[in-house]
Amino acid sequence: MKEKVLVFEAGKCIGCRICEQWCSLHHFGVAGPALSRITIVRDHPTQIDNGIICHQCADAPCIASCKFGALKREETSGAIIVDLEKCNGCRRCIRACPHGAIRMHPEEKYVLICDLCGGNPQCVRHCPEQAVQYLERGKAERPYRSALVRGLAVRGECDE
Amino acid sequence: MNNNDNLLDFFGDVVRVNLSTGDISRENLPLDAVRRFIGGRGLGAWYLYNEVGPDVDPLGPENKLIFMNGPLVGTLLPAGNKINLTFKSPLSRSYSYSLCGGHWGPELRFAGCTGLIIEGKAESPVYLWIDDGAIELRPAAGLWGKTIPETEKRLRDELGGDELLQIACIGPAGEKLNKMACITAGWYREFGRGGCGAVMGSKNLKAITVRGTGAVRFHDAAGVMELSESITAGLKIHPKILDRRNFGTPELLKSINDNGLLCTRNFSETHFEEGHRLEGPRMREDIVVxxxxxxxxPVGCGKRSYVKTADGTGILLEGPEFETIALLGTNCGISDWESLMEATRICDAYGMDTMNAGGCVSLAMECFEKGIISLEDTGGIELRFGNGKALVAVLRLMAERKGIGDILAEGIKYASERFKAPELGMHSKGQALAAYDPRGCKGMALTYATSPKGAHHMIATTMGPEIAGGTRLSYENKGALQKEHQLSMCAVDSLGICSTVRGGFGMGDQAKAFSLTTGMELDIDGLKLAAERIINLERMYNARLGFSRKDDTLPKRITHEPVPSGPSAGEVLDLERMLDEYYGCMGWEIDDGLPSRVKLVALGIEDIVKEQDCR
Structure with a gap:
């Protein structure tokens, strides 16, 4: 099977943040957005909800940035896996990530990076709007291109 | 940990902030009260009854703002987002509560607070900053006078530009003690009715900003996940929910208008001839983006709307909701989106409840058309039904308390008395009637008349089954229907879920959700009993203020003026007959409409309600 990646479409997101709750519950057994690897940000003036997610970069800058060998790619899913023992919370990878998709655990000394839930991402499974999809890397650009054509990606411009 | 420790950990603390002394303290949630009153609206009633006595001035420092999350707020159960606020109302001068959706309540829960109690009055304007366990009062002099969007922007800048923290604030209406001022969270979600914004303004409290990085732990996480999935699956295929998703609350308008119960021109009619222009599908086509x-x-009933205005600028906002379209629109004889969007924007920016605002403007419009008030009184505004520009102009005056707006800002009861036309003020206990005219749907008469906070529709939305069942004009069993719906609304208000999802998240699942999250056993009967306790305690709060059957009233227009035309032509309303049946169903005395001591004992709240407060 070809490697798959997460794809987010702001034009479809309505800001319910159900994805955040399932992410945190799946990984930690508790519900709280600060423990979620996916984050939805609502920009109130433009009324746009956008998702901050790991894009599973083909050549991951987070791995390259880590000086402690704490990050590695998981063979089958291609997800980034954090070695909790090696990670010391230096936050270099947070700055290296071009998508802003890495966060510190709010209480521990390690970072939270999407692990694709072992190939069955809970955010994708539970999004009521299909705003997050799990697609082959070679097909990942298609929803974004379609949205561009539909004009949804520039919706915010209607607010003068 | 023993069971009580687990429960306290699950719920989080109650934070108490005294604005007079600056003291900030944390206390445990009273678990005995949780067992009896669930949370949210229920615990709010318990606190207000115990802490805010009958002599308290609603706008004085002794009044309190009691924010209380229900146990399901901040969980992943569908629509677990409604935080309740209980307070003594400056509008109805009675018990009042209001619920707010959005994201502010959950954020408060993630910051470790299930409840927040604001007391006293600050010397100068302040805002409260809750950053997880670090809680402080900060000066807000620079924010005073600013609109809701401006306040949010400035606060966000001041707090580091974090778009994820959540803000609840008042606008200029609340500062100026406008009796219909609301507290707004996240720009477009409000603690709307009853004037809580004025209470907050009277305390010199401009905003409450919250950032929470904690999480909610469950007694049975796997069970909660399974229940969430099954309820969500049901909601996705529920026809009524799909309508709500597609068209928002305005999906209601067509049926309310077609059945002749839509407030029209200050309730002088119950069918609006231009209503088709404001129906949900039309709105979706015309303005929803x-x-x-x-x-x-998972429903997403909020609608983001955009209109380009005549002056070339645009208005983008979340809304307008059905009640806004009705009270500011049909009840003022207005049917164009531009006027409605502009009117909504003013209410949203200044922080006014669109429903009471609409009730006040429609009153003034009728008074103007009847020559009771003149151009001199309105400051030159041709305040006629259907005049959208006049609606916008008067709302601005109300928001700024200028000219006739200063009178209207005192609320519909005061304004109608001041105009010497009390019979034209369409309210109960000072709260403007919602969109549904009870002459065209009898059950709503009991909703409005017996509500502890005045004529509010969300006490019991009986119009749904009455229209669907073809019984809207019948008096049969409306007392029993009222009781059933009051209990059902009280349950969701106390659990902290939105009433919108009740169709697919019924009382059985609600009780199950409570048990799975908290570990406390609860079944449907237990949930209904808790709801009945709450309604009785609310009733007794008002009884202590002197309210009784004599105050369960409706405007004379509803009880004596036949509907002139349309699907409900000729209908009036016999309220007394309905009250007799309803009091009987509630187990209340027929003569004064109050629970007896025996009833309170049966409900197990006789220790809270003192002997001297009873008949």
């Missing part, structure tokens, strides 16, 4: 959801809600 996107959908918006509150926290953890």
């Amino acid at each position: 996107g959908d918006a959801s509150c926290f953890a809600c």
Whole structure:
């Protein structure tokens, strides 16, 4: 099977943040957005909800940035896996990530990076709007291109 | 940990902030009260009854703002986002509560607070900053006078530009003690009715900003996940929910208008001839550009709307909701989106409840058309039904308390008396009637008349089954229907889920959700009993203020003026007959409409309600 990646479409997101709750519950057994690897940000003036997610970069800058060998790619899913023992919370990878998709655990000394839930991402499974999809890397650009054509990606411009 | 420790950990603390002394303290949630009153609206009633006595001035420092999350707020159960606020109302001068959706309540829960109690009055304007366990009062002099959007922007800048923290604030209406001022969270979600914004303004409290990085732990996480999935699956195929998703609350308008119960021109009629222009599908086509959801809600009934105005600028906002379209629109004889969007924007920016605002403007319009008030009184505004520009102009005056707006800002009861036309003020206990004219749907008469906070529709939305069942004009069993719906609304208000999802998240699942999250056993009967306790305690709060059957009233227009035309032509309303039946169903005395001591004992709240407060 070809490697798959997460794809987010702001034009479809309505800001319910159900994805955040399932992410945190799946990984930690508790519900709280600060423990979620996916984050939805609502920009109130433009009324746009956008998702901050790991894009599973083909050549991951987070791995390259880590000086402690704490990050590695998981063979089958291609997800980034954090070695909790090696990670010391230096936050270099947070700055290296071009998508802003890495966060510190709010209480521990390690970072939270999407692990694709072992190939069955809970955010994708539970999004009521299909705003997050799990697609082959070679097909990942298609929803974004379609949205561009539909004009949804520039919706915010209607607010003068 | 023993069971009580687990429960306290699950719920989080109650934070108490005294604005007079600056003291900030934390206390445990009273678990005995949780067992009896669940949370949210229920615990709010318990606190207000115990802490805010009958002599308290609603705008004095002794009044309190009691914010209380229900146990399901901030979980992943569908629509677990409604935080309740209980307070003594400056509008109805009675018990009042209001619920707010959006994301503010859950954020408060993630900051470790299930409840927040604001007491006293600050010397100068302040805002409260809750950053997890670090809680402080900060000066807000620079924010005073600013609109809701301006306040949010400035606060966000001041707090480091974090778009994820959540803000609840008042606008200029609340500062100026406008009796219909609301507290707004996240720009477009309000603690709306009853004037809580004025209470907050009277305390010199401009805003409450919250950032929470904690999480909610469950007694049975796997069970909660399974229940969430099954309820969500049901909601996705529920026809009524799909309508709500597609068209928002305005999906209601067509049926309310077609059945002749839509407030029209200050309730002088019950069918609006231009209503088709404001129906949900028409709105979607004309102005809706996107959908918006509150926290953890798969429905997404919020509608993002945009109009280009005549002056070339645009208005983008979340809304307008059905009640706004009705009270500011049909009840003022207005049917164009530009006027409605502009009117909504003013209410949203200044922080006024669109429903009471609409009730006040429609009153003034009728007074103007009847020559009771003149151009001199209105400051030159041709305040006629259907005049959208006049609506916008008067709302601005109300928001700024200028000219006739200063009178209207005191609320519909005061304004109608001041105009010497009390019979034209369409309210109960000072709260403007919602969109549904009880002459065209009898059950709503009991909703409005017996509500502890005045004529509020969300006490019991009986119009749904009455229209569907073809019984809207019948008096049969409306007392029993009222009781059933009051209990059902009280349950969701106390659990902290939105009433929108009740169709697919019924009382059986609600009780199950309570048990799975908390570990406390609860079944449907237990949930209904808790709801009945709450309604009785609310009733007794008002009884202590002197309210009784004599105050369960409706405007004379509803009880004596036949509907002139349309699907409900000729109908009036016999309220007394309905009250007799309803009091009987509630187990209340027929003569004064109050629970007896025996009833309170049966409900197990006789220790809270003192002997001297009873008949």
